Amino acid sequence: MDILALVERIGESPAAALFGLITGLIFGVSAQRSQFCLRAATVEFARGKLGPKVAVWFLTLSTGIVWVQAAQMLGFFRGADSRVMAVPGSWSGAIIGGTLFGIGMVLSRGCSGRLLVLASTGNLRSVVSGLIFAVTAQMSLHGLLSPLRDRLASLSITGSENVNLLHALHLPDGTGLALGLMFAALALYLAAKNQIGPKTWIFASGVGFSVAVGWVLTWQLAQMAFDPVPVTSVTFSGPSANTLMYFLDRNAILEFDVGLVPGVVLGAFAASMINGEFRWQSFDSVPVMRRSMIGAVLMGFGAMLAGGCAIGNGVTNSSVFAATAWLALFCMWMGAIVTTLIVDRQADPALAC
Template sequence: MDTLALVERIGESPTAALFGLITGIIFGISAQRSRFCLRAATVEFARGKMGPRVAVWLLTFSTALVWVQGAQMLGLFRGSDARIMAVTGSWSGAIIGGLMFGTGMVLARGCSGRLLVLASTGNLRSVVSGLIFAVVAQMSLHGILAPWRDKLAMLWITPNGENINLLTALHLPQQTGVALGVGIAALALYLAARHKIGPKTWIFASGVGFSVAVGWMLTWSLAQVAFDPAPITSATFSGPSANTLMFFLDRNAVLEFDIGLVPGVVLGAFLSSLIVGEFRWQAFDSVPVMRSAMIGAVLMGFGAMLAGGCAIGAGVTGGSVFAATAWLALFCMWIGAIATTHLFNLRLS
């Protein structure tokens, strides 16, 4: 794709939105078909299993690592230019926000990305939870919760006003990222074969990781030709959910990558569910389930903005460029989800 020609034809902002739409469609189709979900993987792991949900998550994560790190080696993308690497990282935000997000996604029965995909297939539970998530994310970004987010984030930050690249900090060569991705992929494929996961599922699981690489490469290519500074980013659903919500509420809002990403996911997941006959209306089963989902959405909204991203934004997108705080946030999301799963099991027993 000739990015310069596209920019000259339709402009920088529409091009950014188009790139977001492309990334979102790939993500939406792949996530809907593979049933990719960090919450499902952590719950499965918490119950002592390395089953199909863990395999799907590992396939997504490893694919993102291989494609993104491979793109850097080929000169198609430069991770040091990514927005997550160019700003101060927060260790305290990653820990506190990651734990909150992990807890929230168990209560809400899905991370923010999964809720968006489910909402697109007729799940009204996810529509309600997703809207609450977006509102709380916006409140945490620019609203009444922003001072609290800033205060917690500033408790412990990375030095020199930028994030830390784990490979650089550990003095490891660039090829290490690809090698790690290949190793994780081998484990994931072993688990897929062990649990008789069909090739369609693991291909689509890999497609979720591929969408992350597509987003990075497209926004990086735009930044190389744009007259105004263009953020280099990829799939994430905390900031974009809040920005998309405000886009439809603010007449002065402008097009950007985020504004194309969320509708792209909705469109991709919706069409995919229609094609395979999986679109169906669903609602809350009971008041306790609804209450749990709403509390979980609030925790995810604030936790994601504090952690610097959601299960996708920090866990896969940030992890693929080896942002240190993203890896820490991902670890804490797992811990929070596992602890919450055990607590609920104890309560039920």
């Protein structure tokens, strides 16, 4: 793809939205086919199992790191230019926001990315929860909840920019790729142990690949754009809020985020239709609906406070070894595990999201 020729032909903003659409399509298809879900992995782990959901999650995380670190070593991308590394990180935001997000995704029976994928396959429960998540995220970014978010985030910050874990530990170049390969070996072992077929782990790798695609495309665009372009990739807190506002505000502009969410919807919808998996579904009961709505609010606020969702922190920002992303990911796991043990003991043992 000749990015410069494309930008000159259609403009910077439409090109950014197109790149978001491409990234979203890859993510949507891959996530739908692999059934990638952090919530399912944490629930499985809380029940003392290293089963197929944990294996799929490790496959996605590890391949995301491998793809991104390899792209960086080949000069297609520079992690230091990414939005998450260029701004101050919040230790307090990662801890509080990550924990709230972990609690919320168990209550909602899916993280924000998984809800978007499920909504695209006919799950009306996910449509409702996803809309509540997007509205809460927007309120936390610019609305009534933004002062509280700012106050909690400012309790402890990293400094003028985020902390790169590899640099902070004085590790040599190539360590990130080596760690990714080690995680990948563990993921493949778990996949083999749980008899996961090649198609599933290939699509799980595709989720990680979509993260690398987003990083590379936005970084390449930033190198040639006249106006500043955020170097970003797959996440669903900010993009959900921005996409919602794009359709509500006539003055909103096209950007990567606005292309990403529709791309995921189209990709997941197409994959479900092709494979005969599109099904209309709704809430099972009023208590389930109430619990899902509360969970969506916690996820929306938690994601904006933590600087990203289960995908944004758990794969995207972790792949460039942002310290706050790894801390937020750990807190998401802890929040989800504790919530599962406390309120989800009587849930259906089936881990479908």
